Amino acid sequence: MSSIEDIAGLLEPAFPAHLYVHVPFCRMKCSYCDFYSVPIGNKDQIDVVLRGIDAELRQWGALRLPGVVETLYVGGGTPTVIGPGALQVVDSVRNGMPLRAGADITVEANPDSVTGELMYVFAMGGVTRVSLGVQSFDEKVIGVLGRVHTPEEAVSAAETIVAAGMDLSVDLMCGIPGQSLESWRETLDAAIGTGAAHVSVYPLTLEEGTPLEVAVSTGLVEPVDPDAAADMMMLAEDVLAAAGIERYEVANYARPGHESLHNLAYWTGDHYIGIGPAAHGMVDAATARSAGLAEALAEDTVRVRFGNAPDIDEWLFGGRRTVEQLTAAEAMREDVMLGLRLVRGVDATAVAAAGLDATLEDLARLELVERVGEGGPHARWRTTAKGWLLGNEVFGRVWSPDE
Amino acid sequence: MTDPALIRNFSIIAHIDHGKSTLADRVLELTHTVDGRDMKEQVLDSMDIERERGITIKAQAVRVMFDAEDGQTYQLNLIDTPGHVDFTYEVSRSLQACEGALLVVDAGQGVEAQTVANAQLAMNANLEVIPLINKIDLPQADVERVKHEIEEALAIPADEAILTSGKTGEGVREALESVVKRVPAPQGDPDAPLSALIFDSYFDAYRGVVALIRVIDGRIAKDLKIKMMATGVVTDVEEVGVRRPANKPVPELGVGEVGYLITGLKDPALVRVGDTVTLAKHGTEAPLPGYREVKPMVFTGVFPIDGDQYPDLRDALDKLRLNDAALIYEPESSHALGFGYRVGFLGLLHMEVIKERLEREFGLDLLATAPSVEYHVYKANGESVVVHSPQDMPEPGTIERIEEPYLRATILVPPDHVGAVMELAEGRRATFKDMQYLSKTTVEMHYEIPLGELIMDFFDQLKSRTRGYASLDYEYIGYRASALVKLDILLAGKVVDALSFIVHKDKAYPRGRVLTEKLRAIIPRQFFEVPIQAAVGSRIVARETVKAKRKDVLAKCYGGDITRKRKLLEKQKAGKKRMKAVGNVEVPQEAFMAILKVDE
Incomplete structure (x- = not known):
C-alpha cells in the first residue's frame, strides 16, 4: 500500500518498479475475449512489433530515473505464439531498462504453444514463472470458450513448465455455459495435479460484442445461473485451500510465497509501465511529467493512468494514447477499492484517510466487509466470504460512495 | 373591417398523419403569407414536440389573402385543428368558428x-365539407378506392374530390378556389350586440392570456368593456388583431372575422375555450x-425521482397549465x-405529451404510475366518492357498487383483421355492438368498452395485432356499474401503493x-x-420470488482493467440511481409502468 505522501505526489520522479509488455498476437481469438490481439500473421509484422517494443522500452530507459524494475510480466495476446520472440522481449528489457538481477519475470502461455525446447530457452533466459491459460480441463467446456487446445495438451504443457524449473500458474474459468459443478471440480483437481504453485479463478464475464456474449443474448447458448457460478467460486476456494493453495486475492490463489508479485503491484498502488499496443501504466504526477506523458497535468493531479492505442499502427506512431488524471482523494479511494480485493485487506488508517469509514461501516452491516485487529496497532478492513461473491457492490460503493 | 361576403372561414380536418399540416404550409406559401426564407416545415405546429412527432396539439388560426379566379x-x-381523439373538444370548438372544412x-x-x-363533427356543425384526397404523389395512392370509401363511410359525394399533394x-x-366557391360567407348581424366564440387560447408571458376568437355578431374593438359569459368576468379589450401567422393588431374585428x-x-381559467365573449353592458x-x-x-401519479424536485414539478405544472386549461392536478403522496401530483389528462397522448414536456422543457426526472380513470364509488352508507387514484379506493366492505366510464369505440380495419380485433376486444371486456362494410377493404366495427381497459395499452395492441391497419376513435358515453376490485402488489410483504390498480x-x-x-x-x-x-384485500392471488443476489463480480482487474472497471462500476451506480428505493427494495422505474402491458 502506498503511503499518503506517495499519493500526494510529493516524491521525486522515480523509475516505476513494475513493467508490463503486451504482445498482441494470438493464434485465434477465444469466444469470450475482448482484449486487444490480432491473428498471428507474417514474420515482418512480428518484427515490427518487437522493434516497436524495443524502442518504447529504450525511451523509458533514456529518462535515467532513479530506481529499478522489480517485476516483468509479458502478456497478451499469447506471447508464446511468437516462440523465442517472447524471450527477445525479455532481452530488450534487459538492454533498455534497469532490471534488477534475479527479478520476477512471468510470461503468459497457451497450452498449444508450449514446447520443451521453448520452456528450456525461457528458463535459461531468466523467466521465473509461466502463466498457463488452461481455463478448463473439460473438452466440452474448452469448446464453448472457442479455444484450440485439448485437455491432454494442457496437462502436458503444465508438466513441461514445471520440469523446466519455472513456477507454474494455471488460469481457470468457472460459470461457463454447459459447465457442471462436477466438471468444475475435475478441472480444479486436474489443476492441483499439475503441481501448479498458483491458480487464478475467474468467473466468466460476458463482454459485450464477443461471440459468446452474442450467442447467449441471441439465445443460441443457455446463460449461466449466477447462483451456479457462485457455487463454483466457493468450491474453488475449498478445494484449492485443501491442497494448500490459499486465496490471496478475489480471483487468485497461491501456495504461500508464490503469490504473483507483479499482480500484487496493481492492487497496492505501486507504479508500473505498460509497453506495447493497448498496454497500460500508472505513475505519480512527478514521473508522468518527466516522462512527458501529458501536455499539461492539472494542479491537483497526483496519479496518472495512461494507455497505449489498441492498434499496432497507431501505437507505433504514438497516437490515441489515453491519459487519466486522478486527484489525491480519488487515488486514495482507488487504493482502498483495489486493496479490498486482497485477503489481507486494507489498513484502517488508509480507509479513514480516504474518508470511507461510513461507507465501509455500511458494507459491514451488509456483511460484505469486516474490521479485524481492533484495539491492536493494525486494525484492518477486509472482504468477507459473502463479499468475494458480491465484489461489485463493495468496489462500486468504495469508488463512488453516496454523498 | 372586411365585407363578410369576401370572408371564408374554414378548417382542415383529417386523421392523424394524413398530411394536414403540410397542406397548411402550402396554403401559406401560395398566398405569400410566409416568405420562402421564413418557411420551415409545419409552420403552424410551433411546439418542438409537435414538429418532432408530426402532430398538432394546439389549434391554430391564420389569416391569408387569396386572389381568386373571379x-x-x-x-x-x-x-x-388537432387530429387526435384526445383533443376532440378543441376540434369541435374550432369547427364552430367555421362555415366549411377541407376533409383531408x-x-x-x-x-x-x-x-x-x-367528418361527422363537421357535418353536425352544418359545415360545407370538401373532400381532399392528399398525397397523390405516393406510389401506393389509390384514388378510386379512396373516393369509394369517402362515399360509403361518410356519405359525402366524392366525384368532385380535389386531388392534392402537400x-x-x-x-x-x-x-x-373551391373554398371560395363552396363555403358560404359568414352570416351575422353587424348591428346586434357582440357575440364572439373563444375557440382556443394560449399564454403569453408579457400579454397574459391570448384568446383566439371568431366574431359571430356585432364588432369587437380596443377599449370596449366585455364579458366572458361562462365565467362572468368583465374586462377591457387591450388589443384585437389577426394572425398572419404572427400577431398583427387591427382596430377592430367585425362579423365573420377571426383573430x-x-x-x-x-x-387561463377565466378565458375558457368554448365561452362566448359579449359586451359588458347591453350584451x-x-x-x-x-x-x-x-x-x-x-x-396518473407523477413523482419526481429526486424528491428535491418536487417544488420544481409544481412550478412546471403551473406554467404548462397556462397554455392548457385541460390539465388538472392535485398533490398526492405515496409511501x-x-x-x-395526481394529474388529469384528456387521454393517453395528452399524458405522454405533458410528461415529455415536463421532462424536456423543465429538466425534471419523473416517474409516472400506471394511468387510471375516474371511478364513482357508491358506499353502503349512502355516501358517494370520486376516486382518481387506486390508493383512494374505500375498503371493499364499505362499497355498494363502483361505476366506471364507458366509451363507444369505432374501429376501422381491413376484413382480414376483424378476428384479431374481436379477440382483443373480448379480452378487454368490450361489448360488440355492430359492424358494417364501408368498402371491400374496410370494415367499421363498434364496441362499448370501459375506458379503464382502453388505456391499458389497447391502441398499441390493436395496431400490432392488425399489423398497423386498424384505426381507432372513441367517444365517452357515460358511467356504468362494474364488478371492480383493487389489486395490491406487495414487495417483501409490504403493499406498494404506487403499484395498486383497479x-x-x-x-x-x-x-x-x-x-x-x-x-x-x-x-x-x-x-x-x-x-x-398480488392481493385482493387480504387474499393473495399470485406470488413470485426474486432470489437473493449471491454473485456480482467482475474478477479480472489487472493494469489495463482498472480504469475500465471503475467506469463499469460508475455505470452500475448510475443505473441504480434511476431506481426507486421502495422500503429497502430497489425498484426500476419501468416496474411502475409494467402494469400497462398485461395481456395474458
Missing part, C-alpha cells in the same frame, strides 16, 4: 377512424351553444414514491399473475430474497 381578393381564415384523406391509407369522427403543392390552388383578443387577464342574452367544461379522463374481479387473478411474473423479471436481485405478491 378577380376578387378573399380573406381566408384557416383554422388548423390520405390517398394510400384511405378513410380511417378519425376521418369518420372528424409535397408538390399540386391541387392546392384548386382547393382554395385574437388580449384582455390583460392572466388566469347578448344567449351564449353560443356547445360550451362545456373540459373534463380530464385519464389520471413508495414520496410527494408528487381491475375487474374476473381479471384479478390472471392480471395479478402476469404482473408478478413481469415484476420478477424487472426487479433485480437484491441482498435478500424479495417475495412479490
Whole structure:
C-alpha cells in the first residue's frame, strides 16, 4: 500500500518498479475475449512489433530515473505464439531498462504453444514463472470458450513448465455455459495435479460484442445461473485451500510465497509501465511529467493512468494514447477499492484517510466487509466470504460512495 | 373591417398523419403569407414536440389573402385543428368558428377512424365539407378506392374530390378556389350586440392570456368593456388583431372575422375555450351553444425521482397549465414514491405529451404510475366518492357498487383483421355492438368498452395485432356499474401503493399473475430474497420470488482493467440511481409502468 505522501505526489520522479509488455498476437481469438490481439500473421509484422517494443522500452530507459524494475510480466495476446520472440522481449528489457538481477519475470502461455525446447530457452533466459491459460480441463467446456487446445495438451504443457524449473500458474474459468459443478471440480483437481504453485479463478464475464456474449443474448447458448457460478467460486476456494493453495486475492490463489508479485503491484498502488499496443501504466504526477506523458497535468493531479492505442499502427506512431488524471482523494479511494480485493485487506488508517469509514461501516452491516485487529496497532478492513461473491457492490460503493 | 361576403372561414380536418399540416404550409406559401426564407416545415405546429412527432396539439388560426379566379381578393381564415381523439373538444370548438372544412384523406391509407369522427363533427356543425384526397404523389395512392370509401363511410359525394399533394403543392390552388366557391360567407348581424366564440387560447408571458376568437355578431374593438359569459368576468379589450401567422393588431374585428383578443387577464381559467365573449353592458342574452367544461379522463401519479424536485414539478405544472386549461392536478403522496401530483389528462397522448414536456422543457426526472380513470364509488352508507387514484379506493366492505366510464369505440380495419380485433376486444371486456362494410377493404366495427381497459395499452395492441391497419376513435358515453376490485402488489410483504390498480374481479387473478411474473423479471436481485405478491384485500392471488443476489463480480482487474472497471462500476451506480428505493427494495422505474402491458 502506498503511503499518503506517495499519493500526494510529493516524491521525486522515480523509475516505476513494475513493467508490463503486451504482445498482441494470438493464434485465434477465444469466444469470450475482448482484449486487444490480432491473428498471428507474417514474420515482418512480428518484427515490427518487437522493434516497436524495443524502442518504447529504450525511451523509458533514456529518462535515467532513479530506481529499478522489480517485476516483468509479458502478456497478451499469447506471447508464446511468437516462440523465442517472447524471450527477445525479455532481452530488450534487459538492454533498455534497469532490471534488477534475479527479478520476477512471468510470461503468459497457451497450452498449444508450449514446447520443451521453448520452456528450456525461457528458463535459461531468466523467466521465473509461466502463466498457463488452461481455463478448463473439460473438452466440452474448452469448446464453448472457442479455444484450440485439448485437455491432454494442457496437462502436458503444465508438466513441461514445471520440469523446466519455472513456477507454474494455471488460469481457470468457472460459470461457463454447459459447465457442471462436477466438471468444475475435475478441472480444479486436474489443476492441483499439475503441481501448479498458483491458480487464478475467474468467473466468466460476458463482454459485450464477443461471440459468446452474442450467442447467449441471441439465445443460441443457455446463460449461466449466477447462483451456479457462485457455487463454483466457493468450491474453488475449498478445494484449492485443501491442497494448500490459499486465496490471496478475489480471483487468485497461491501456495504461500508464490503469490504473483507483479499482480500484487496493481492492487497496492505501486507504479508500473505498460509497453506495447493497448498496454497500460500508472505513475505519480512527478514521473508522468518527466516522462512527458501529458501536455499539461492539472494542479491537483497526483496519479496518472495512461494507455497505449489498441492498434499496432497507431501505437507505433504514438497516437490515441489515453491519459487519466486522478486527484489525491480519488487515488486514495482507488487504493482502498483495489486493496479490498486482497485477503489481507486494507489498513484502517488508509480507509479513514480516504474518508470511507461510513461507507465501509455500511458494507459491514451488509456483511460484505469486516474490521479485524481492533484495539491492536493494525486494525484492518477486509472482504468477507459473502463479499468475494458480491465484489461489485463493495468496489462500486468504495469508488463512488453516496454523498 | 372586411365585407363578410369576401370572408371564408374554414378548417382542415383529417386523421392523424394524413398530411394536414403540410397542406397548411402550402396554403401559406401560395398566398405569400410566409416568405420562402421564413418557411420551415409545419409552420403552424410551433411546439418542438409537435414538429418532432408530426402532430398538432394546439389549434391554430391564420389569416391569408387569396386572389381568386373571379378577380376578387378573399380573406381566408384557416383554422388548423388537432387530429387526435384526445383533443376532440378543441376540434369541435374550432369547427364552430367555421362555415366549411377541407376533409383531408390520405390517398394510400384511405378513410380511417378519425376521418369518420372528424367528418361527422363537421357535418353536425352544418359545415360545407370538401373532400381532399392528399398525397397523390405516393406510389401506393389509390384514388378510386379512396373516393369509394369517402362515399360509403361518410356519405359525402366524392366525384368532385380535389386531388392534392402537400409535397408538390399540386391541387392546392384548386382547393382554395373551391373554398371560395363552396363555403358560404359568414352570416351575422353587424348591428346586434357582440357575440364572439373563444375557440382556443394560449399564454403569453408579457400579454397574459391570448384568446383566439371568431366574431359571430356585432364588432369587437380596443377599449370596449366585455364579458366572458361562462365565467362572468368583465374586462377591457387591450388589443384585437389577426394572425398572419404572427400577431398583427387591427382596430377592430367585425362579423365573420377571426383573430385574437388580449384582455390583460392572466388566469387561463377565466378565458375558457368554448365561452362566448359579449359586451359588458347591453350584451347578448344567449351564449353560443356547445360550451362545456373540459373534463380530464385519464389520471396518473407523477413523482419526481429526486424528491428535491418536487417544488420544481409544481412550478412546471403551473406554467404548462397556462397554455392548457385541460390539465388538472392535485398533490398526492405515496409511501413508495414520496410527494408528487395526481394529474388529469384528456387521454393517453395528452399524458405522454405533458410528461415529455415536463421532462424536456423543465429538466425534471419523473416517474409516472400506471394511468387510471375516474371511478364513482357508491358506499353502503349512502355516501358517494370520486376516486382518481387506486390508493383512494374505500375498503371493499364499505362499497355498494363502483361505476366506471364507458366509451363507444369505432374501429376501422381491413376484413382480414376483424378476428384479431374481436379477440382483443373480448379480452378487454368490450361489448360488440355492430359492424358494417364501408368498402371491400374496410370494415367499421363498434364496441362499448370501459375506458379503464382502453388505456391499458389497447391502441398499441390493436395496431400490432392488425399489423398497423386498424384505426381507432372513441367517444365517452357515460358511467356504468362494474364488478371492480383493487389489486395490491406487495414487495417483501409490504403493499406498494404506487403499484395498486383497479381491475375487474374476473381479471384479478390472471392480471395479478402476469404482473408478478413481469415484476420478477424487472426487479433485480437484491441482498435478500424479495417475495412479490398480488392481493385482493387480504387474499393473495399470485406470488413470485426474486432470489437473493449471491454473485456480482467482475474478477479480472489487472493494469489495463482498472480504469475500465471503475467506469463499469460508475455505470452500475448510475443505473441504480434511476431506481426507486421502495422500503429497502430497489425498484426500476419501468416496474411502475409494467402494469400497462398485461395481456395474458
